[in-house]
Amino acid sequence: MGLKEKYEKEVVPAMMKKFGYKSKMAVPKIEKVVVNVGFGKMVAQKTPKEREKIINEITNTLALICGQKPVVTKARKSISGFKVRKGMIIGAKVTLRRKRMYDFLERLIHIALPRTRDFRGIDPKSIDDQGNLTIGIKEHIVFPEASSESTSRIFGFEITIVTSAKTKEEAEELFRLLGFPLK
Numbered sequence: 001m002g003l004k005e006k007y008e009k010e011v012v013p014a015m016m017k018k019f020g021y022k023s024k025m026a027v028p029k030i031e032k033v034v035v036n037v038g039f040g041k042m043v044a045q046k047t048p049k050e051r052e053k054i055i056n057e058i059t060n061t062l063a064l065i066c067g068q069k070p071v072v073t074k075a076r077k078s079i080s081g082f083k084v085r086k087g088m089i090i091g092a093k094v095t096l097r098r099k100r101m102y103d104f105l106e107r108l109i110h111i112a113l114p115r116t117r118d119f120r121g122i123d124p125k126s127i128d129d130q131g132n133l134t135i136g137i138k139e140h141i142v143f144p145e146a147s148s149e150s151t152s153r154i155f156g157f158e159i160t161i162v163t164s165a166k167t168k169e170e171a172e173e174l175f176r177l178l179g180f181p182l183k
Helices: 003-019 048-066 098-115 168-178
Strands: 030-038 071-074 089-096 133-137 157-163
Touching: 003 098, 003 168, 030 048, 030 098, 048 089, 089 098, 157 168
Parallel strands: none
Antiparallel strands: 030 089, 030 157, 071 089, 133 157
16 A cells, blocks of 8 residues: 555544544645755865766766756855855755655655664654654665665755644654654
């Protein structure tokens, strides 16, 4: 059973019973997943040619992991301490919705997180007051799409799962029922 099917058949009735929602449309759901990688440190002291090579390698790997082409993000202002100029490419992000989002979350829950070194579960403190969960992945090679042989650099990224939950408790229950390995 897929994550979407599980949500519709198991999570919605359980949440309606626990929180007393009148309509199943009031039940919180996952709206989008944002995968964000910053490569400021990796490209800061490089020549433009080396910088472009690193950016292409990381964006291609991110596209393999997410199944969607990432958007490069540029610096809004110059910061001399970080050797960053305005307009310089400093990151990439992918916003996943609908089917791709559910596919990515299934791979995250069932494959990537269990493969993470010293993984003991997601800390419930990672859920903010608006009901969004943010997870940091230290090594991208926990995803089977990105093999360690094909990439020369190991990079980390951040995954933010945005929900329509109004409170932290609702979001925590939603993630538990969906099968997220919370502590």
